[in-house]
Amino acid sequence: MGLAKTEIFTDSQNEIALFAKVFGHPARVAILEHLFKTNTCVCGDLVNEIGLAQPTISQHLKELKLLGLIKGNVEGTSVCYCIHPENWTKMKAVMNTFLNQDLPKTDCC
């Protein structure tokens, strides 16, 4: 099927999965790390920075934008991308409650 049965899971579980999914590809991880590193707007140099074709990068950027993790402003013929700080913080809160669950004190297995 290749189709996740989202309706049987909670909104929280689906939200975590959606965020995680977007981080589930090294190209998107690399794009985000580059946006963090430059700490300012990056335009077309992502294609040079990462070794993928321009349509591929554009597609990955679209997914990141769709989830609200980055924003892009058109500036002349180029587009300026950067991290969306507020949404990134919100995402972090969601992921942290998942990742920071209390580990069992007793090792069971």
Added chain:
Amino acid sequence: MGLAKTEIFTDSQNEIALFAKVFGHPARVAILEHLFKTNTCVCGDLVNEIGLAQPTISQHLKELKLLGLIKGNVEGTSVCYCIHPENWTKMKAVMNTFLNQDLPKTDCC
């Protein structure tokens, strides 16, 4: 293609993507949350808990085990699954360095 070009990314980027990918499906999020909640070994009741067929759950468990996030012990005819505390902590460290990157002070776009 459907094939990620892992060789052009750093080990760190690939590692983050691998961990994130396994969290990228609500069923696996639900399985992990249940293992955390019960705080002890869970055997076969994951199939009843989550509304997916037994082979499907078994497949998701396999992926979680492959990454080392859970461990499973055979106990008679059933298998006891639980979180792998040490590996979970290691994974958390990897994900946190990615998620907690410094946000730019100046809103650029």
Added chain:
DNA sequence: TTGTTTCATTGCAATATTACGATTAATAAG
């Protein structure tokens, strides 16, 4: 206008993922 640059979109091929029925393997119970 015509070209140039830059990024988005379309279309498609290759591969991956998800889900489950059917079956198998292993242990336990009678």
Added chain:
DNA sequence: CTTATTAATCGTAATATTGCAATGAAACAA
């Protein structure tokens, strides 16, 4: 031994993802 019970594996269908060449759209320069 035979029969449950439980979980893993196999096989397969449906869908999703990845990557890129080709093309399109928008802004700018000459």
